[in-house]
Amino acid sequence: MATEDESVDQLRQASGTRLRELKGQLFEAALLGATLVGIVSLLILFGYIAFDTFQPLTASAQWYLLYFGTLVAPTAAFTWYARRDPAVRAVNAKAFAVVFGGLAVSLVTYVVADSVSPYDVLIYLLFGAIPPLLVGVYGRTTDERTYTGPAIPVAAVLGLGVAALLYGLVRPVVGIAARWIAYFGITTLPVAGIIGFVVARRWSPRHGVMATAAVLLSALLVAGGLLGVGTDPSFWVVLFSTFVVPVGYVVGSTVGTNSEGRIGVLGPFVLIGGVLAGATLERQLAIKGLESYLTPTLLLESWHGRVASEAGVYPQLVGSIVVVGFMAILAFPIGISAAVYLEEYAPKSGWGSRFATLLEVNISNLAGVPSVVYGLLGLALFRRTLGFGTGIVVSAAGTLGLLILPIVVVSAQEAIRAVPDSLREASYGMGASRWQTLRNVVFPEAVPSILTGTILALARAIGETAPLVMIAVATTTYTPPEGLFSSATALPLQIYAARSSALPEFRHGVVPAAAIVLLALMLVMNATAVIVRNRYERDT
Amino acid sequence: MSNNEIATDDGIDGATTTDTASNTLDPSGDPLVDHDISVEGSDSRSASSGKTVIESRNLDVYYDDLQAIDDVSMAIPARQVTAMIGPSGCGKSTFLRCINRMNDLVDSARVEGELRFDGQDVYEQDIDPVALRRRIGMVFQHPNPFPKSIYDNVAYGLRVQGRDGEVDLDQQVEESLRRAALWDEVKDQLDKSALDLSGGQQQRLCIARAIAVDPDVILMDEPASALDPIATSKIEDLIEELAEEFTVVIVTHNMQQAARISDRTAVFLTGGELVEYDDTGTIFENPEHQRVEDYITGKFG
Ligand SMILES: Nc1ncnc2c1ncn2[C@@H]1O[C@H](COP(=O)(O)OP(=O)(O)O)[C@@H](O)[C@H]1O
Numbered sequence: 049m050a051t052e053d054e055s056v057d058q059l060r061q062a063s064g065t066r067l068r069e070l071k072g073q074l075f076e077a078a079l080l081g082a083t084l085v086g087i088v089s090l091l092i093l094f095g096y097i098a099f100d101t102f103q104p105l106t107a108s109a110q111w112y113l114l115y116f117g118t119l120v121a122p123t124a125a126f127t128w129y130a131r132r133d134p135a136v137r138a139v140n141a142k143a144f145a146v147v148f149g150g151l152a153v154s155l156v157t158y159v160v161a162d163s164v165s166p167y168d169v170l171i172y173l174l175f176g177a178i179p180p181l182l183v184g185v186y187g188r189t190t191d192e193r194t195y196t197g198p199a200i201p202v203a204a205v206l207g208l209g210v211a212a213l214l215y216g217l218v219r220p221v222v223g224i225a226a227r228w229i230a231y232f233g234i235t236t237l238p239v240a241g242i243i244g245f246v247v248a249r250r251w252s253p254r255h256g257v258m259a260t261a262a263v264l265l266s267a268l269l270v271a272g273g274l275l276g277v278g279t280d281p282s283f284w285v286v287l288f289s290t291f292v293v294p295v296g297y298v299v300g301s302t303v304g305t306n307s308e309g310r311i312g313v314l315g316p317f318v319l320i321g322g323v324l325a326g327a328t329l330e331r332q333l334a335i336k337g338l339e340s341y342l343t344p345t346l347l348l349e350s351w352h353g354r355v356a357s358e359a360g361v362y363p364q365l366v367g368s369i370v371v372v373g374f375m376a377i378l379a380f381p382i383g384i385s386a387a388v389y390l391e392e393y394a395p396k397s398g399w400g401s402r403f404a405t406l407l408e409v410n411i412s413n414l415a416g417v418p419s420v421v422y423g424l425l426g427l428a429l430f431r432r433t434l435g436f437g438t439g440i441v442v443s444a445a446g447t448l449g450l451l452i453l454p455i456v457v458v459s460a461q462e463a464i465r466a467v468p469d470s471l472r473e474a475s476y477g478m479g480a481s482r483w484q485t486l487r488n489v490v491f492p493e494a495v496p497s498i499l500t501g502t503i504l505a506l507a508r509a510i511g512e513t514a515p516l517v518m519i520a521v522a523t524t525t526y527t528p529p530e531g532l533f534s535s536a537t538a539l540p541l542q543i544y545a546a547r548s549s550a551l552p553e554f555r556h557g558v559v560p561a562a563a564i565v566l567l568a569l570m571l572v573m574n575a576t577a578v579i580v581r582n583r584y585e586r587d588t
Numbered sequence: 589m590s591n592n593e594i595a596t597d598d599g600i601d602g603a604t605t606t607d608t609a610s611n612t613l614d615p616s617g618d619p620l621v622d623h624d625i626s627v628e629g630s631d632s633r634s635a636s637s638g639k640t641v642i643e644s645r646n647l648d649v650y651y652d653d654l655q656a657i658d659d660v661s662m663a664i665p666a667r668q669v670t671a672m673i674g675p676s677g678c679g680k681s682t683f684l685r686c687i688n689r690m691n692d693l694v695d696s697a698r699v700e701g702e703l704r705f706d707g708q709d710v711y712e713q714d715i716d717p718v719a720l721r722r723r724i725g726m727v728f729q730h731p732n733p734f735p736k737s738i739y740d741n742v743a744y745g746l747r748v749q750g751r752d753g754e755v756d757l758d759q760q761v762e763e764s765l766r767r768a769a770l771w772d773e774v775k776d777q778l779d780k781s782a783l784d785l786s787g788g789q790q791q792r793l794c795i796a797r798a799i800a801v802d803p804d805v806i807l808m809d810e811p812a813s814a815l816d817p818i819a820t821s822k823i824e825d826l827i828e829e830l831a832e833e834f835t836v837v838i839v840t841h842n843m844q845q846a847a848r849i850s851d852r853t854a855v856f857l858t859g860g861e862l863v864e865y866d867d868t869g870t871i872f873e874n875p876e877h878q879r880v881e882d883y884i885t886g887k888f889g
């Protein structure tokens with residue numbers, strides 16, 4: 049019995065155990081404290097900016113009640129309802145993605161094409177897209193895919209080169225067409241083609257042709273109707289093609305085929321309807337609303353240095369999108385190619401591997417170089433060496449591209465490395481070549497993480513200020529860039545410039561409002577990255 | 589059935605796709621004749637089992653300075669099950685991966701000596717490893733189906749080899765799944781992800797994937813070691829059936845398994861040395877070497 053008592057005693061807490069437990073609890077509390085300090089200070093910062101921007105105290109209680117009734121309550125109720133049924137929830141998520149994605153695509157397309165010139169975009173799109181399409185169709189009909197595969201990118205590059213050569217000849221011819229016809233070519237044609245392709249795959253080729261014709265005809269009808277009442281249909285053609293058509297397709301096919309989840313398509317419309325209803329009632333009932341600095345003027349007008357209510361950041365917004373978009377075109381193919389080489393092709397032993405390791409170490413170190421230094425590099429490269437104009441779009445995009453290149457390479461490398469070797473071996477074991485293995489096994493697995501990484505790199509680039517200051521991009525401009533060789537602008541630069549305004553309503557109103565716009569832009573990108581990642585993680 | 593196309597464009601490793609595409613899959617024909625591997629005795633498929641298909645002569649394999657295979661000479665007969673046993677680290681996998689040149693993927697690996705497949709040295713300069721692997725399939729230790737549908741997994745080989753146009757793909761997929769004793773379990777869910785299958789089913793899917801391209805030889809590297817006993821016994825039954833049509837080379841560290849399913853057994857011992865190679869009965873009942881007897885009776889290894 050004595051031995052049993054002893055062993056029970058060993059289980060009892062000794063004073064040493066208590067001390068150890070106390071230490072553990074203290075450690076946990078310290079960790080929690082650190083987390084809270086971080087989160088709370090960020091919240092205070094954002095709250096401060098949001099407070100200055102929206103001026104929440106200026107609105108009356110009725111205003112809050114109104115929007116609670118039209119927007120918050122219905123949206124919350126619908127979301128709560130949709131979350132209970134997985135089918136409804138999935139449809140709801142899809143509807144939100146297509147509605148707001150379509151809206152973003154149509155706005156960005158219109159705004160960028162409008163500032164650069166829709167005719168130029170049309171010319172490059174036609175010359176860049178038609179040759180590879182022809183090659184692809186040829187490959188499908190003749191089974192010559194061995195050669196047509198590599199020919200597709202070559203055809204695209206050649207087409208763009210030809211477009212640049214013939215630009216002087218083609219531009220006047222294309223310029224005869226009305227503006228809206230150029231937009232029709234940029235948006236309606238590709239959308240009609242894609243819808244036709246999707247429908248043909250899902251139902252039958254005949255349906256596909258019909259869908260294409262329907263899209264083209266209805267876009268023409270919209271344009272014709274607007275021309276009849278004397279409005280320029282350009283914007284509406286874009287909105288119709290890249291927003292109404294895809295939303296209509298998704299909503300229509302979901303309602304038609306998914307009887308369990310179809311109610312979910314209402315989600316985004318509850319939200320939009322709530323906003324519209326609230327705005328209408330607010331005006332009708334003459335309710336005193338927010339005296340927010342985040343107004344349509346801020347988003348749609350150009351800068352005004354003296355009157356805060358007339359200052360807008362439209363040119364800077366467009367400039368940021370154009371610069372970052374062109375940067376993506378420059379940096380992503382290069383970065384992803386480098387990552388593929390380093391992970392899949394670089395030798396793993398001998399001198400070659402030492403060289404590859406050297407490259408890799410350098411690239412990951414470059415990811416940490418301060419952005420001012422990249423600005424200096426951009427200045428030396430684009431202004432001094434290549435002799436480009438001061439602060440133009442190409443230099444800005446190139447400089448930012450250099451800045452994010454290491455981030456793209458490293459994140460793409462990680463994505464490719466995460467694909468298990470056993471899958472590669474399985475593919476090689478089946479007699480697949482290296483390219484086939486890459487294309488059919490490695491890429492499909494790695495693409496979601498590559499996308500996530502690159503979108504995060506984009507979000508980083510869109511907020512960069514210092515390198516743009518270094519290459520002398522003007523901090524205040526009144527027009528958006530008109531092409532790759534015209535003056536660049538960017539939202540963070542305007543924020544930086546306006547913060548030194550003598551007028552307090554700029555420093556405490558317009559600046560935080562513009563910062564909120566910039567944050568919203570980044571938030572949208574990050575959200576896209578998260579959605580892409582979650583979507584693919586669920587699929588596999 | 590499935591719209592997932594697999595790219596067959598072979599932009600980088602040369603135009604092997606179109607070459608093999610001209611081969612027919614007709615089993616009564618002569619799939620051994622390949623444009624990439626010139627074969628001396630190309631009528632071996634019609635020959636009865638027992639003719640040598642794979643032969644190594646004084647084979648040495650090194651990983652940088654480490655010697656993993658030491659002067660191994662052995663001849664593997666057609667349409668039989670040849671087992672390779674031995675303690676872990678003795679080079680069984682290395683030898684197996686030499687046969688279809690999977691060791692090419694390991695930069696540090698270096699092969700000396702000869703390894704002949706149908707009389708042709710596979711390490712000769714002009715031999716295309718991709719074409720070689722199309723005739724020597726492989727099943728790995730851990731089931732490694734692609735994260736694609738069951739159908740696309742089985743169709744993968746035919747698609748990358750550019751043969752999906754000339755065979756009835758649906759029929760070939762069904763046939764392979766039947767031969768891998770998996771058809772009845774998956775016939776209603778061919779579009780489902782292969783990752784949703786159990787481990788044993790995944791391994792049979794990998795076998796179906798390997799035999800779908802109708803190879804001559806199937807290499808198996810401990811195909812059942814990650815599976816439970818019931819799944820293991822299914823795989824073992826399957827291997828015995830496969831040997832009626834294919835030459836099977838299987839690595840195992842389970843001696844009962846080797847004794848049950850193999851016709852011939854090779855015993856490797858530490859240092860990558862082939863100590864004894866004979867009929868399975870002889871190896872297990874009356875081995876020539878004391879070291880082999882010790883290993884088999886569990887005194888060592
Ligand atoms: N990729 C490799 N790189 C370096 N050494 C390796 C590699 N693969 C195997 N080896 C070494 O080669 C020897 C034989 O390994 P292996 O063929 O895998 O043995 P087994 O399959 O019999 O367990 C071991 O010493 C192992 O460490």
Ligand SMILES: [Mg+2]
Binds near residue numbers: 680681682809
């Ligand atoms: Mg092994």
